[in-house]
Amino acid sequence: MPASSRGDPAPVSTVATDAEADSQAPDPRLIADLVTANRILYDQHVVDAFGHVSTRHDKRPDRFLLARSMAPALVTEADILEFDLDGNPLDSGGRPVYLERFIHGEIYRARPDVVSIVHSHSHAVIPFGVVRSHKLRAIFHMSGFVGAETPIFEIRECVGDGSDLLIRNRELGAALAKSLGPKAVVLMRGHGVTVTAPTLQEAVYRGVYVDVNARLQLEAIGLGAVNYLTESEGRATAAVQATQIGRAWDMWKMKVEGKL
C-alpha cells in the first residue's frame, strides 16, 4: 500500500523510490499496444474468453507485462500488470492473475531473444497436438516461422496422468520452455499452442498465422502427400515476412477500432 493512501506524509526515500519507479515504468505506448494485441487476437479468432498475450518490459528484461485474469477482448490499459520472471505480480491490487503466467515467465527466462508470447487454444492447432502421424510444419510463405517440425509438450511426461493440463507453476513453465527450445512455436498436447516472437506485433502475427497454417495443413493432408517449405525456405520466408508485419498489424488495429 503506498504511503499516500495511509494518510502519512510521504518519506523522502519513498519519493526517491517513486521517481526511480517512474524511470522504470514501461513505455505507455507498449501498454497501449498490448491492449490492442489482446483485442486483435480476439477479433482474429485466435483467443476466445481464454488465452493470453504478454510482452517483455521494455526497460527491465526481468519483467513482463500481462493482463490480469480476464477475457482478452475486454482488456484495457488499467488491466495490464507487471510480473517478475517467477510469475509474481508486482502490484495486482488483489486482482486475480492468470494461472498460467508461468508460461510467460519461464520462456522469457530461458529465451533472452523472446520479446513477446501468445498462448492460445486456437482451434486448428489442437489436432496437431494430439496426433503423432503428422507434424505441424510450414506449408506456405506466410508461416515460414513454423519451420519444419514443431515440438509437442506432453505434460504427462512431467506429472503423469491426471493433471489439469495447465502450466500452473514454475517447474511446468520451465519444462514447456525446454520443449520449445530455440523454436518459435510449441504445441501443448490436449491444450493449445504457445508462440514466441522478437516483437509484440510479430507475436500477434504468428498467433494468427500458426492457426491458418494448421488449417491449411489439415486440408492438404486430406488431399495427399504435401510438399512443405524446406527449412531454408522457412527461414527465408520468415525473414522477409518479418519486414511486412506492420501492414497486417495496422489493418487489424483499425478493424478492432471500428475504422475498417
Next chain:
Amino acid sequence: MPASSRGDPAPVSTVATDAEADSQAPDPRLIADLVTANRILYDQHVVDAFGHVSTRHDKRPDRFLLARSMAPALVTEADILEFDLDGNPLDSGGRPVYLERFIHGEIYRARPDVVSIVHSHSHAVIPFGVVRSHKLRAIFHMSGFVGAETPIFEIRECVGDGSDLLIRNRELGAALAKSLGPKAVVLMRGHGVTVTAPTLQEAVYRGVYVDVNARLQLEAIGLGAVNYLTESEGRATAAVQATQIGRAWDMWKMKVEGKL
C-alpha cells in the same frame, strides 16, 4: 387469472396464496440469466431457431424454468414459463410449449445434481451421433466434462422405426435420462445433443464447448490416431474449468448486449 383482473375484491385466501406464490417465485435474476443464456446460445451458434435451455427452479427443485415454444434468440423475461417435472406448464396462458420439454423434466427428476440443461442440434456433434466408429471424447482441456465416452440415445430401441425422433412424452424423456446416466452429455442419434451442468452458466459453457470438442475431434481423426484426455485428466480439467466459467459468461453476455 388473478382476482384483480376479474374486477372482484380480492378474497383473503387469494391474497395468502399470492403471498405464498410470491415466496416461491423464482429469483428474477435467475430468469434474467435464463434469457441471457438463450441469447448467448444463439450468438455462439449452439442453437438456431431450434433448441432450448432450462434451469431448475431455485426455490422448488420439483420445478424448472423454460421459455415458451419460440426461437431462443427472441426470448424475453415474459416468455419464461415454469414447469413441473411431468412437463406441465404452470401458467402458460395458452401459449404453445416445446414438444420436447420432457427432456428437461425427466433429467431433473433422475438427476438431483443437475441444475441446468441445454438441448441443441449443434452441427459438429451430429456426426458423432450417427456413427459407431468413433466416440465423442474429451480432446482438450476446455472440454474435460465430455469425459472418455459419450452415450448415444437410439430412439429406435424405444419405439422402433418410423418415429419423428422427438422426445415428445415422459417415457421417452425417462429413456433419454437413462442413457445419459451419471454423465454430463448424451448424444441423440439423428437429432442432437443434451448437456447437463450444476449451474446455468456452466450448461451454456458446456453447450458451446461440446460442439468445439466435436469439431476438433472430426479434424484430428482425419489426421491419425488421437491421444485423448484420460478419464482422470477429464475430471481434473473439468474441475478447474468450472472455476473459470464466469470469464466466458461475462464476455458472451457483453457480446449479446452489444457491449463487445
Next chain:
Amino acid sequence: MPASSRGDPAPVSTVATDAEADSQAPDPRLIADLVTANRILYDQHVVDAFGHVSTRHDKRPDRFLLARSMAPALVTEADILEFDLDGNPLDSGGRPVYLERFIHGEIYRARPDVVSIVHSHSHAVIPFGVVRSHKLRAIFHMSGFVGAETPIFEIRECVGDGSDLLIRNRELGAALAKSLGPKAVVLMRGHGVTVTAPTLQEAVYRGVYVDVNARLQLEAIGLGAVNYLTESEGRATAAVQATQIGRAWDMWKMKVEGKL
C-alpha cells in the same frame, strides 16, 4: 403501356380488363413474403449473387412469381415479375429475366402440389452432385424432407458434352422435373440443387437445411459408416418439422429486417 400514360382517355374495355386483372393480381402479402424469402436466402448463405426463389401465383396456378434477373439480396417488391408456366414474363417492362426460369415453370407444370421452389448453388450440396460413392440422404430430423436418396440430374444425358449446364429452355426444365419426380430435392451435377415445397416458407426452410444436411453428411462420412434416417423416419420428421417452420421464418425475417 397503360392508357393513362399515353394521355388518352381510358376506353371501357381497358377499364374492364384492368378490373379483371386486379381480381387476378397476386396477394401483396405473397409478394412481400417473396421479397423476404430472397433476402433470407442470401442472409443464410443459401444464395450469393446467384440463385433464385419463386412461388406459384396464389390465384392462378398456371402462373408463378419470380424476381427479374438480379442478386436475390437486392430484390424489392417492384422487382417481382409474373410468369406463365412456359417461362414467359407477363409484364417485364423489358427488364432481363433469369435464364433458368424454366426450372420453375416446368416443375410447377409437372407437380401441382409444389407451391414454391428454391434453386441454389449452396456450397455443401455441390460435392453430392459430382460423386457416385455417396447419395445425399437425411442425416438428422431437421432435414427429413431430404429422404433416403436424392436424384442427380445429369445434363449430359440430355444434350451431351459441352453445354453450359444451365436449364435454359423448356425441354431442359421438363427433363429436370422428370429427374425430380415426386421428391422434394434434386441435385444438378456440377451446378447446384433445386428444392420444392408446399409453401414459400417451407421452401426457404428446405433451402437452408438441405445445405446443413449435406455439410453434416460430408463430416459424418469422414468418420465412418453412417446410420441415416430411415424412409419412415424421414417422413415422420418432415411432417412434424412442417408444423414448426414459422419459428425459423419469423426469426430469419427479423434478422434480415435488422431486428435481431
Next chain:
Amino acid sequence: MPASSRGDPAPVSTVATDAEADSQAPDPRLIADLVTANRILYDQHVVDAFGHVSTRHDKRPDRFLLARSMAPALVTEADILEFDLDGNPLDSGGRPVYLERFIHGEIYRARPDVVSIVHSHSHAVIPFGVVRSHKLRAIFHMSGFVGAETPIFEIRECVGDGSDLLIRNRELGAALAKSLGPKAVVLMRGHGVTVTAPTLQEAVYRGVYVDVNARLQLEAIGLGAVNYLTESEGRATAAVQATQIGRAWDMWKMKVEGKL
C-alpha cells in the same frame, strides 16, 4: 515536382507535357473501380492484409495500375500508382511498392489479352499448390474458367531451395507467366494463386470463385471419385458466366459501400 509548386512560371514545354500526360491519364472510373476491387477482395476473404489486384492502363497497354504497398482493404484512389511493365512505378512519391509487382508486369507483357490480375493467398487454393495427387479443376458451372488442369509454379525449378518464394524480380515474373501459359489461373507452390481476366470485374469474380471451387473440390474429393466439368463444359460455362458478372460485382460493391 510540378512547376507551380516551385513558384516558377510554367514553361511552355512543361505545359505541353502536362497536357500530354492528361490525355494519357487513366480513366478516373477505372481507378475508382480498382479501389472497389481491392475492398471487395478483402470483404470476400480473397485477400487479408496481403495480396493485390491490378488492371492494365486503359490508354497505355504498356502500363498497369496497382496500389502502393498496403493492405487492400485500406486502399483509396490516392494510393493507386502507375507502373511500366518492368515494374517501375511512374510517380510513387517515394512510397513503398509491392515486392511482387513483377507478377503483374510480366503477365501483362506475355499476355496481351489479359486486362486484370488478382494475386492472393486465398486459403482453399493453397492445398492444391502443394500436392501432386489432385489438380485444381472446374467442379461447377460458376468456375468453368478454372478449366480441366491448373498449372503449378514451382519456384525451386528457377532458383533452387532456400528462396523466400516471392516473385521479386522480372525473371521470376516471366517464369510465372510461362507457367501460366494461355490459362486463366496459375497456382504457386507454398504461396498462393494468380488469376487473370479480360476485365477487372471478371478478375475479381475469378478471385472469389477459384477459392470456392477449391473448397468444393477439397470436400468432394473426400467423398469419392469426382465427375468434373469437361474442357468444353468449362469453356461453355465460362462464356455464359462472363455475361453475368455485373450481377455479382454490383452486389459486392453495395456490400463494401455499406448499402447491403
